[in-house]
Amino acid sequence: MAEKTTTEAPAAAPTEKPPVPQAALPKNGAEKPKTDTQTYPVGIAGVKIEEEERKVPATEAPPLPINEKLAVIGKPTPRVDGRAKVTGAAKYSADINLPGMLFAKLITSTVPHAIIKSIDTSAAEKHPAFRAIHMLDRDRSAAQTEEEKKDNWPRVRYVGQPLGAVCAPTQAHADDIARLVKITYEQKPFVVDPDKAKEPNAPIIFQGNAEQAGTAGGGGGPKDVKQNGNVRGPVAKGEADKAEIAFNSADVTVELDFRTQVQTHCALETHGLVADWKPDMLTVWASTQGTSSVRDELAAVFNLKKSQVRVITEYMGGGFGAKFGAGNYGVLATHLSKKANAPVRLMLDRREEHLCVGNRPSSIQKLKIGAKKDGTLVAMRLQSYGTAGVGTGAGASGPTQNLYTCPAIYTEDSDVFTNAGPSSAFRAPGHPQGAFSLEQGIDSLAEKLKMDPLALRDKIDDSEARREERRIGAERIGWKDRKPAGSDAGPIKRGIGVAQAIWYRIMNRDSHCDVRITQDGSVEFLSGVQDIGTGIRTALAQIVAETLGLKPTDITVKIGDTNYPQGPNSGGSVTTNSISPVARNAAWAAREQFLGQVAPALGVSADELEMADGRVFPKNNPNQSLTFKQAAKKMKVEQVAARGDRSDDYESKKGPRGKGAGGLGGVQFCQVAVDTSTGHIKVEKVVAVHDCGRPINPMGVKSQVNGGVIQGISYALFENRILDRNTGVMVNTNLEQYKIAGSREMPEIDAQLIEQYWGKSSTDAAGIGEPATVATAACVANAVYNAIGVRITQIPMTPAVVLEALASKQKASA
């Protein structure tokens, strides 16, 4: 997670850093900010809303009522950049064409494990289209040992590892030239299978302790973890003994083993950027989830001031956690631009995208749950191994640690190094894996206890949000008609399942913006924050519009540029939580200045004025109004501008009300049809009920929920990175054999939102990206169990896996 990230989670995601103490972050240098006492709505809309007082900095915008009482926030709003996207006008990094621009191609390793003996670039350099070459001194995305930091060239630890890059006037020539670079390797034994890599005599991948730097989106494991052979860990949480003793008091226990595969991100726009090196300024157009993360890394590598690096991300084609920092490709493109004295575009090709810029680690999990007859949990234990390739951070214990109330929880997470590309953060790192085991464990426990899975969760889950989500979802999926497992007669059997998601309400105080109002009536919002497809651009327009009584389309949102005030990196579902209160605060401050400027023209004082429906008017005399444009003309200065900053979350007197109150999450239900003659699973319907604090744009939020569900189905049924164990080569580095869900696999998706107010910030909004994908694979697996009466504990649940499971059941009952 980002350096300056705070979290409310009781035991946060395994990769998070501890919260930064408040004292470390004085607000704008002020000694002690003046505070006001304000009243905020708290609770779930439609269930119970109470009012609670909060002491808040005096610079905060006044509280907003619940969405029902607002004009713009909470209303489904089409994207403000929709037109640019549907006409092809939106410019992504891959679309930047600059005069004299060169195209670059990576040089990648062809062997899985080796020391580089020599690199011969002479043939490449003779090619008439050759412009420049740069070779890396290390793999910037993978873990590294102390010892190898002295090496001239990177240690080769997987096939497809970036070693360098060349550039030429056309992409085709760059591709040709890259093939001419001759690398001599001293090959070493290698291992790509985590089960084999764990064995004591396996080829060792890192001689000595290896660390991988984390990113703003998570990824990278905890530091200073003991390493034994290829196994790094375990990282333990809780007390093993306490859990063992507690298991003795259980009436019922469930023990299950699970396996999940490696999934690659497959963002449609690959990683890459255009770098334009000029003596006094480096400008890059980067496909990134963090403009400032790219700036910071390039400034550090090239020894530049951060003010000498400008990063622009106007549009970007998906990241899902993998796009932070400059990466090997960004550093290479910048070196090439410097050497060739020309702008350089380096976008990875599809094969490279699968291999060297991240993936979701696999997992091999052992879960044990103990409970009383009434369902009360007494102990849970999860032991998990996973491979993040040559990276770290394969932990899967987040859900077991955080979803349910249980007095004794013990978890162990270990990484197993293999000769494969490094993982990176991937939408809710560790959580789809962890939910796949835990939520099937809970389903299985309910069956053993002869309890309804929802009734069991009502007993062990103290989240008010999840309770309401279960109620809504059960009704919409038709839970009451759910049949006992495996009871359909025909070859096609249907089933219904449920699973829950947990994520954390995380925010980043490095979130700032300016709001400017100009005499001609234009309103601008400026921040470095980037829209990675979530629709934050639209949400920000809504917040400013709400505050100024305008329409979202009246606001010009300029984001994705480090020339603007710094914005948060978009990882871990932090963006909305971080930047939306900032927008509200800045818009409010701009509004106060604006009203101060125009009040004399209306013959009243500023605090008597109101703004709504595109007009400015005295509260007690709405008829005496000016349009916003007319009012703007009355400003005495050309422009007013205000800065917005993120304060700490407001402290609530009542304290946390159970684990659910500290987190974000959701409950998903689905119906599947399993063809027992072919093993084919079809997900027919999904009901996904989620919470994200105050939803700003329900339309965009539901799009993200759909996306999380679809990625989850794809993960559950299709996706699988396949490595050839004899050569270490990934055999499906494309989008036909690496299958992701397409239109033909789409179920009906019913995305539902609840509005949960906590009184935490001036917007009280939070993110949705991660929680939306956490529960889906588990939900599908539970539905499959309900359909066929066999529990499938591995993904992807391909027809072969399903048939095998059915056959083993038949054998067992024969």
Place this chain on the structure above:
Amino acid sequence: MSTSSSNRGISRRGFLKGAGVTAAGAAIGESAVVAFAEESAPKGPKIVGPKPLSVSLKVNGAEKSAAIEPRTTLAEALRVNLDMTGTKIVCDRGACSACTVWIDGTPVNSCMTLAIDAQGKDIRTIEGLAMGDTLHPVQEQFIEHDAMQCGFCTPGMIMSCAALLEHNKNPSLDDVKTATSGNLCRCGTYPKVFDATLAAAKMMKA
């Protein structure tokens, strides 16, 4: 739609280069009549390249020309040489339909079509779908239904859906699923793509 060439061990570009344009044209299922002279080619179809040659393309009704190598795909010629970047390249081998354009009214993967083979044909790209400021109903309904997230698949998706409505005024949900079955979207916008396209069909009938 062109068929995918197998890409194991040999890249398409390398293959085209080695085999010359005749074989290349055959490999992608297009006729390989090359109508311009370059270098010497005494017998049979003329051999062109590998040097750049001048190609003219009719894109959205306008004649455009560019100097490109014969191995250049239509997708690349549009994006790089003509700076029409609405058309996206995602897989560059016919697996995702992000690069969908219409050639003589038929949606094709422009990454699987050589630019030289698109000469003399009527090419329509995402930039040419709207009538001036008036969006095509599919574009309008994509905005209304939020049928996009990052938007990278969106141009290809829209070209597939709009092509469907050219041929089928009354599509069912299943027809829309079939029309977009080659279009990948990693953000997961399919349900809204279906809704938007069905709404556009209604709008076009009204």
